[in-house]
Amino acid sequence: xxxxxxxxxxxxLPSDCFYCIxxxxxxxxxxxxxxxxxxxxxxxxxxxxDDGTSTAPLVFLDYRSHGCNLKCKxxxxxxxxxxxxxxxxxxxxxxxxxxxxxLKQVEFSVKxxxxxxxxxxxxKNNPIEVIYFAGGEPLISKAHxxxxxxxxHSKRGQKMTLNYNTNLTVPLKTVETWFEKLLNFSEVHxxxxxxxxxxxxxxxxxxxxxxxxxxxxxxxxxxVSRHPSLHIYVDATITSLFLLDLKAFSQMALDWKxxxxxxxxxxxxxRGAFLRCEALxxxxxxxxxxxxxxxxxxxxxxxxxxxxxxKNTLTLARSAEEFPQDVMKEARRQARINDQAFEEKKPFGExxxxxxxxxxxxxxxxx
Numbered sequence: 001x002x003x004x005x006x007x008x009x010x011x012x013l014p015s016d017c018f019y020c021i022x023x024x025x026x027x028x029x030x031x032x033x034x035x036x037x038x039x040x041x042x043x044x045x046x047x048x049x050d051d052g053t054s055t056a057p058l059v060f061l062d063y064r065s066h067g068c069n070l071k072c073k074x075x076x077x078x079x080x081x082x083x084x085x086x087x088x089x090x091x092x093x094x095x096x097x098x099x100x101x102x103l104k105q106v107e108f109s110v111k112x113x114x115x116x117x118x119x120x121x122x123x124k125n126n127p128i129e130v131i132y133f134a135g136g137e138p139l140i141s142k143a144h145x146x147x148x149x150x151x152x153h154s155k156r157g158q159k160m161t162l163n164y165n166t167n168l169t170v171p172l173k174t175v176e177t178w179f180e181k182l183l184n185f186s187e188v189h190x191x192x193x194x195x196x197x198x199x200x201x202x203x204x205x206x207x208x209x210x211x212x213x214x215x216x217x218x219x220x221x222x223x224v225s226r227h228p229s230l231h232i233y234v235d236a237t238i239t240s241l242f243l244l245d246l247k248a249f250s251q252m253a254l255d256w257k258x259x260x261x262x263x264x265x266x267x268x269x270x271r272g273a274f275l276r277c278e279a280l281x282x283x284x285x286x287x288x289x290x291x292x293x294x295x296x297x298x299x300x301x302x303x304x305x306x307x308x309x310x311k312n313t314l315t316l317a318r319s320a321e322e323f324p325q326d327v328m329k330e331a332r333r334q335a336r337i338n339d340q341a342f343e344e345k346k347p348f349g350e351x352x353x354x355x356x357x358x359x360x361x362x363x364x365x366x367x
Contacts, residue, residue, distance in 0.1 A: 002052025009048065025263035026312040033060070036130075058126035063119060064134050065141035066110050070167055071206040073272055073338055074195070074237055074265050077106045079136060082207065084110070093341040097271045097334075116143045123147050128156075134165040139178060152184045161187040165235060168192045168216045169208050175216045183227055191235040191261060192217060196245040197252055203351060204239060204275065206342045217256065236262045236310065238317050239275040241348075243285060244355050246292045246314075250307055254299075259306045262313040264320070271338070273323060274331035274348060282322045284357050289318040332365040 007014050013021065020030050037060070047056040068080035077084035077098055087094040088103050120143065123131075131147070138144045151157040162185050168175070182188050195201040198210040217232075224230050234253055236242065242249065253260050265276050273279055280288075296304060296311055304311075323331065335348040352358040 005048055005052040005054060006050075009045075009052075019266060023316060024266045026316065027261075027309065036060075058122060059129045061119075061122065061128055061131045062134070063131060063138070063144070063147075065116070065136040065138055065144060067140050068136040068167075069140060069169060070137065070208055071342065072195075073204055073206065073275055073342065074239065074268065076268060076271075077103055078109075081110075081136065087341075090341070096337050097341055116141075119143045120146050120150060123150060128160065130161045130163065132163040132165075137167050137170070138164060139166055139168075139170045139174060148181050152181060157185040160185055161189070163189045163191070165191045165193060167205065167208065167213070169212050170216070172212075172216055172219060175219060179220065179223060182230065187229040187231075188227065189231045189233070190220065191233050193235045193237070195237050195239060196242050197248045199346075200241045200245045200249075200351065203344065203346070203348070204237075204241065206344075217258070221256070221258070233259050233261045236260055237265050238262055238277055238313060239265045240277055240280045241275065241351055243277055243280060243288050243317060244352065244358055246288060247295050250292070250295070250310065254303050254306060257306070260310045262310045264313065264316055269327070271334055273327055274335040274338070276323070276331075277317045278320050278323045279328060279331045280322070280358065281361055282320075284361065285320075285322075286318055287357075289314050329365050332362070 004014050004016075020028070040059075044054070044056045048054040064079070066079065066081050068075075068082050071080060071083040071086060075083060077087055084103060084106055087098045088100070088107070091098075091100050091103070122128075133141075133144055135141065148157075151160060162182065192213070193205075194213065195204040201213075202208050202210055217234075220232055224232060234256070236249065250260070265272075269276065277285060292314065293311070296307060299307070322328075338344075339347040349359075349362050352362050
C-alpha cells in the first residue's frame with residue numbers, strides 16, 4: 001500500500017488501476033469517489049509521508065469477498081470460489097481456459113490473504129462512513145455478516161451508507177434476514193447483477209437460477225417502502241449476447257419498474273473474447289443500438305428515466321472498435337472450449353440463432 005501511495009503521489013497510476021480508469025461505463029466508480037471525497041484531498045496529502053505511510057483515518061472501504069455461488073464466464077478463479085473449485089477439480093476440461101499453475105497461484109493467494117480476517121478490526125478501529133460490498137458474492141461472506149452485526153450492535157450503522165453488488169441468487173430466507181439488518185443503516189444502494197433475460201443470463205452466469213433472482217428482487221421491491229433510503233438497481237454487464245437481447249431485457253426492467261445501471265464487459269480477452277461486445281461486427285452493433293434507440297425514444301419519460309444509464313453506456317458499445325479477424329476466430333475457439341468446460345446444453349452459437357446476421361457472422365469464422 002505504501003508503494004501504491006508513492007506511485008499515486010508522483011502522478012503515476014499503478015497497473016491495477018487499469019479497469020477503474022477504462023471507459024467501459026459513462027458514470028465511473030473513480031469519478032464518484034473523487035466527487036464524494038474531493039474536500040478531503042488536502043487532509044489526505046498532508047497526513048501521508050514521502051515513504052507512503054499514512055495516518056489518515058479510513059472512511060471508505062471497498063470489500064471484495066472471494067466466496068461465490070456462481071461461475072460466470074465474464075469472471076475468473078481470482079473472483080469466485082466456485083469457479084476456482086470446478087476448474088481445479090476438472091482441469092482436463094479447463095486447461096485451455098485456466099492452466100493449473102495459474103489456479104494454484106490463485107488458491108495460494110486466497111488462502112494466505114489476511115484481507116477477510118482484518119476486515120472486522122479495520123471497521124472497529126476507523127470512522128468508516130461508507131462500505132461497498134462486492135465479490136464473489138457478499139451475501140455468502142462470513143466477514144460481511146460479522147461486520148454488519150458489529151455496526152448494528154454499536155449503532156454506528158445509523159450514520160453509515162452501504163453499497164452492494166450482488167448476484168441476488170441466495171435463498172430467499174437469507175435475503176429476508178439480510179434485509180432486516182439493512183434497516184439499521186442510514187442509506188443503502190443495491191446493485192443486482194444480471195446479464196440479460198433468462199436464457200442469456202443463465203448462459204453467462206453458470207449456476208444462476210433466474211427464477212430465484214426474480215423472486216428475491218420481488219421481495220426487495222415489495223419491502224422497499226420500509227426503508228426510506230433504500231435504492232435498488234439492476235446492474236447489467238453488456239456482452240455480445242446482451243446486445244442481441246437488448247429490447248427484451250429493457251422491457252423486463254420496465255416491467256420490474258427498476259432502474260438499470262450498466263457497463264461494458266472488459267478484460268479476460270484470453271478466455272472470454274466471444275462475450276465481449278467488440279467480438280460482434282461494428283456494423284451489426286450499430287444496427288442493434290440504433291434499433292434500440294428508436295425503441296427508447298418511443299417510451300414515456302418515466303420509462304426512459306429507468307433506462308437512461310443504459311442508453312449512455314450503449315454509446316460506448318456502439319463505438320468500440322471490433323476485434324481483428326484473428327481475435328474473432330480465436331473467440332470462436334474460446335466459445336467451444338467454454339461450452340465444453342461449463343457443460344452447456346445450449347452452446348453459444350445456438351444463442352445467436354435468434355439473429356440471422358449474428359448467426360451468419362459466427363458461421364463465417366473458421367478456426
